[in-house]
Amino acid sequence: MATSSQGLRTGIQVVLGIIIIGLAYFLYQSITEPYDRIERQQEITERTRNRMGDIRAALIDYERDSASYPDSLEILLEHIRRDTVLSTRQDSIFGEPINLDSLLYSPRTGKRFQYTVNDTGRVEVYLLQDPDTDDQIGTLEEDPTQTNVASWE
Numbered sequence: 001m002a003t004s005s006q007g008l009r010t011g012i013q014v015v016l017g018i019i020i021i022g023l024a025y026f027l028y029q030s031i032t033e034p035y036d037r038i039e040r041q042q043e044i045t046e047r048t049r050n051r052m053g054d055i056r057a058a059l060i061d062y063e064r065d066s067a068s069y070p071d072s073l074e075i076l077l078e079h080i081r082r083d084t085v086l087s088t089r090q091d092s093i094f095g096e097p098i099n100l101d102s103l104l105y106s107p108r109t110g111k112r113f114q115y116t117v118n119d120t121g122r123v124e125v126y127l128l129q130d131p132d133t134d135d136q137i138g139t140l141e142e143d144p145t146q147t148n149v150a151s152w153e
Helices: 002-066 073-082 084-090 090-094
Strands: 114-118 125-130 136-138
Touching: 002 073, 002 084, 002 090, 002 125, 002 136, 073 084, 084 090
Parallel strands: none
Antiparallel strands: 114 125, 125 136
């Protein structure tokens, strides 16, 4: 009789140990998963903003060379490919080598950045927008102080 109650007691302890380990794992996952998700979102936001900053640097270079902004991002991309300084010294201009094939697309969802030029006023301005968030660089209003300003800076 004593051995059967000893065996039952050991069995219950093993089952409770397994339940405790399972609950500990569930608790660990419920704490770390939201944090990991937030970190991934912050990294994607940082990558998107860096890519928009690279486009801004190329727009500034284009404007410096031709005294106006390009009508489209395709024209800007061709300028980057043709310009020997931009293509050979990417590290010093963009901070790192860039992939020109993905430059015009948001890392967040792969949608193309939205780009608009307003050349009807006294001052030519542009607006570069991330299609997935409210992040933008520039303005369409004739305020030259907002021309190359990013919304997150």
